[in-house]
Amino acid sequence: MSSVTSASQPHKLTPLILWVMTLATGLVVANIYYNQPLLGDIANAFHITKAQAGQISMYTQMGYATGLLLIVPLADMFERKRLMMIDLALVVLALLIVAGAQQVWLLSVASFLLGVTSVVPQILIPMAAHLAEPHERGKKLGVVMSGLLIGILLSRTISGFVGEHFGWRSMFYIAAGLMIMMWLLMLLVVPKVQPDHKGSYSELMRSLITLVKREPKLRLAAFRGALCFACFSAFWTTLVFLLSEPPFNEGSAAAGAFGLVGAFGALAAGLIGRLSDKIDTQKLITYTVLLLLVSFVIFLLFSRSWIGLIIGVILMDMGVQATHISNQAIIFSLDGAARNRINTVYMVCYFVGGSAGTFMAAHAWGTYRWAGVCAIGIILSALVLIVHLFSLRSRTLS
Structure with a gap:
């Protein structure tokens, strides 16, 4: 059986850390929703029906659910900042494959992987709860959650505008650039938080x-x-x-x-x-x-x-x-x-x-x-x- 210890809390949730976490939450979760307004353009580009193009969005959502189930629990086993740095690097790779895909099957696979890896917000939110003082936990979570919902809501607006003026692939190249900047910002600002779970992945x-x-x-x-x-x-x-x-x-x-x-x-x-x-x-x-x-x-x-x-x-x-x-x-x-x-x-x-x-x-x-x-x-x-x-x-x- 696994043993669980209570980790120390050497860091406080400063305003700078909070806002970097909020920004990362909004930008990463947006990756899941960029493709929704672009499905018509994708259908035209690959000469497929709109129903077939709609499956691209479905694959992304399925990937996200898979990542929630299989990746997020790892934050209780591994140092969270390192886990997020690796995950964000994979997000950049998935975005670049989506942007450059020339076959529908590759776009589908890359969209699924984009969903799987875009789970950093669900590591950051519990991390914010961990770093916040108990008497202000709700307040801090409210700030981070604002970033999450704004990312979900505005991603459609932004991708529709970019797709109309610059083409659907441009949105994913732009998103990859944003993820690289976010990787550097998190590397510099977000503190390390040690895991609490001592045991195997199956446990x-x-x-x-x-x-x-x-x-x-x-x-x-x-x-x-x-x-x-x-x-x-x-x-x-x-x-x-x-x-x-x-x-x-x-x-x-x-x-x-x-x-x-x-x-x-x-x-x-x-x-x-x-x-x-x-x-x-x-x-x-x-x-x-x-x-x-x-x-x-x-x-x-x-x-x-x-x-x-x-x-x-x-x-x-x-x-x-x-x-x-x-x-x-x-x-x-x-x-x-x-x-x-x-x-x-x-x-x-x-x-x-x-x-x-x-x-x-x-x-x-x-x-x-x-x-x-x-x-x-x-x-x-x-x-x-x-x-x-x-x-x-x-x-x-x-």
């Missing part, structure tokens, strides 16, 4: 199951996160379809521009993080899930209004992001020696939920159009709220 992976069985708060947080991200993915997957119809008659550029609107919701992450340090996080989640539920009601009632969509996007991103930050504040307080494995369990569930939301929304759109997508968001967010309130009631009675 490490088996401990994931043990953590799920042992930690009810982790199970509940994973459930909340999965369904909230399912709502988020359902909306962003089908927004471009809604905007292509009357009265909007807009294309992918307009859908990408909504990423700028969603960024306002991401900016609320810092405030939510501060609140999670001061009030009961479980009760705070009640209000953040309510924001998500209300946003889909607005999407349903005001689906033909720009203002309605804008307000809904802001509320939705605030609700999803705030719930996510609160979930992570809870799970990172459970076992300091297993934060990366705890984050692995949570994030794998999170992205499985997102994939399920994308799948359900695509099918709902085909049969029920936008009303079906909104129904998915309302049903899932209401389910999260009911289960969460039941858990609060059970905790009060116990």
Whole structure:
């Protein structure tokens, strides 16, 4: 059996370290989403159908889930900075192969590898929780998580612009350059953090199951996160379809521009993080899930209004992001020696939920159009709220 020791904490989370970690989180996670607005250009370049091009994005997401499961737990075994330096070097290699690929099969393989290696944010987030003082952990996580969501939302806008003006391959060459600069910056600024787990990789992976069985708060947080991200993915997957119809008659550029609107919701992450340090996080989640539920009601009632969509996007991103930050504040307080494995369990569930939301929304759109997508968001967010309130009631009675 493995033994776990509590590592010392020789470094503090200074403002410089925090902002470098936040910047790295946003830039690395963006690699997963750059290809989405470029799929039409990729289809034309390789003379394939849009459905075949869409598989490129799917391979990237599958790679990311694989990396979450297999690579992120290693941060509990190996020195984290060294692990991230190696991983970032592989990200650069994958980006260059994607940019230069001349065959679809090579582009597919490189896209999968890009997803596998773009997991540095999920090492940085537990690292921020490790370095932060307990009384300000939520606040610091809020800052880093703002970088994550802004990277997700703005990556589509940026890649659409670059692809339109300079070609789709240019985006991946630019991304490779950004990763090289990020590698150097992290090498100079990010401190070394020694691992806590003493044992084999197989023991490490088996401990994931043990953590799920042992930690009810982790199970509940994973459930909340999965369904909230399912709502988020359902909306962003089908927004471009809604905007292509009357009265909007807009294309992918307009859908990408909504990423700028969603960024306002991401900016609320810092405030939510501060609140999670001061009030009961479980009760705070009640209000953040309510924001998500209300946003889909607005999407349903005001689906033909720009203002309605804008307000809904802001509320939705605030609700999803705030719930996510609160979930992570809870799970990172459970076992300091297993934060990366705890984050692995949570994030794998999170992205499985997102994939399920994308799948359900695509099918709902085909049969029920936008009303079906909104129904998915309302049903899932209401389910999260009911289960969460039941858990609060059970905790009060116990």
